[in-house]
Amino acid sequence: MQPFTQLTSDAVWLDMANADTDQIIPSRFMRTPRAQGYGGFLFHDLRFDAQGVPKVAFPLNAPAASEARIIVAGENFGCGSSREAAVYALADFGIRCLVAPSFGDIFRNNAFKNGILTIVLDKSEIEALRGASRQAGAGIRVDLAGQSIACGGFSARFEIEAFWKECLLAGADDIDLTMRDRGEIEAFFEQRMQACPWLVPGR
């Protein structure tokens, strides 16, 4: 996994609440092997009409959007289906950081697992960020170690669980990390199955 330390980028502003993962990636694209790239599927049905023609008004179709690494969105971003493909679509489009007043729980886990930082700011902070971004005409600066997000005259601290912060900073694959605890896990398993024999399916 690619580590996340600092990032400076323009943002795409998605002015919608409850952007569910069915909209982030419609289900019909999820059977595509990841190697083929998921970036083209991101918000597909909002980005393209039924003939595949880009809808110019949709923010991700703005010429600058392809360079943006940050999306700022409304509350409850990524609610709904657990499909990690929604995160693949964001990652393959080039997004490394999401800012919103709240996120769907499973989506947020999926994002972290793929090296995408989610930042929770309240609505007033997001409005201030938007104002500063318009005025400064400069990129948004995100510093994970310092837990800060800034742009022009705007600066805010964000909260993130120590666990996720550490994983993102190191770009660590948590399967590899947990595999080191296999001995402890197997001892736990043996003990648990002995204490609760009914746990073995069909016993």
Place this chain on the structure above:
Amino acid sequence: MQPAAATLFAKLWEPHVVTSRPDGRTLLFIDRHLLHDGSFHAFARLREKGIPVAHAELCLATPDHYVPTDAGRSLAMVKDPTVLRVLRDFESNTAAAGVQAFTLGDARQGIVHVVGPEQGFTLPGVTLVCGDSHTSTHGALGALAFGIGASEVAHVLATQCLWQLPPRTMRVLIEGRLAPGVYAKDLALAFIRAIGTSGATGHVVEYAGDGVRGLTIEQRCTLCNMTIEAGAKAGFVGPDDVTFAYLEGRPLAPKGDAWKAAVAYWRTLVTEEGALFDREIALDAGKITPMVTWGTSPEQAIAIDGYVPDLRDARDDDERKGMASALAYMGLASGQPITDAAIDQVFIGSCTNSRIEDLRIVADVVRRIGGRARVPTLVSPGSGAVKRQAEAEGLAATFVAAGLEWREAGCSMCVGMNGETVAPQKRCVSTSNRNFAGRQGRDARTHLVSPATAAATAMLGRLVDVRTVL
């Protein structure tokens, strides 16, 4: 000093803690892992890393998202090569890992959240995960069950554990009984409307009170299933005699002495008097009426005899914007009676409402109204076992005689991944769980309802208050 009274959640969580760190992160042992045909991303990841499946015996797999539900189906009739590849990968991945899989021809195949409880794979007191958000369903039996993404599926396959941070707790106290014509689905929609689709984010929800005790396991499944639509990580009901009666004798449930030991333990899985929750909510089941969604989020629900809401009633600008875009997408106008909407088709199925009790209710409504269905209606049972039961009880014959299309088990038109979709701008009344834009097909319009309301809609060709036909 007395020890603090424990919540059911604490009793579900603590026995699974392998290790925990000062920052709160906890390595949680997973007792049960359900897999489906969408799990290929996770298997691919394990292959990449060269790591085997740690505990195949704690896994159970059944294909559901991509399977066709046509009568007499087989892999040979799957025309889309990418769908065929997904289904073949499912069979080869589970076979190579030694995971028990109910493949397409197996009479036990079905929707993963119907199959788990039905086979007795889901048990009280276990941790259960699946790469699907509706895994919350299994909380109906008193399990701590939650949906995970593909990376976490790979992590569980490799280690049988997950790193978790302890969630916050919410108790939903439900008093009173549902009135005739009102079902667990209506209760779930009323709850989601009350707290919003992110109202329970970061929380696990314990449903308690007489209103829940009076529900059957299948009704509890519907309620817990929809808990994710309120943003919750999990929803569950403390196990009781209803739970034990449901489970006893199921193929994968414990037997003999193991059963007795299990029940003795399960009886301890109760929230103790005085236990504290981060949040508590009370609902009066007796006041709930049949519900229907009008918009593109499950919280956008109203009583069936209600009106499409007015933009002026929005709480704030964000809600107004969301309502306006939902109205445009749904082709509805503020103030119109929801029952005026012209209905094109009906879908009865999904992990929310495809169990035998649901189908009994559907058959009852179909018989009461009589005649032939007025709009095309698809009925997809939750599993092969449900299908055979419905056929043995004569429910299937009722459906077929009324012109409903009786199909095989799968997720089908809830999510449309197998190609069974609703056409653009068509309006579908559905017993499924999500009315998101594009969920049932590009530009398809979905109204979520109970099986009874869906059946009445099928027979009368419009949304109706099912209380008027019972």
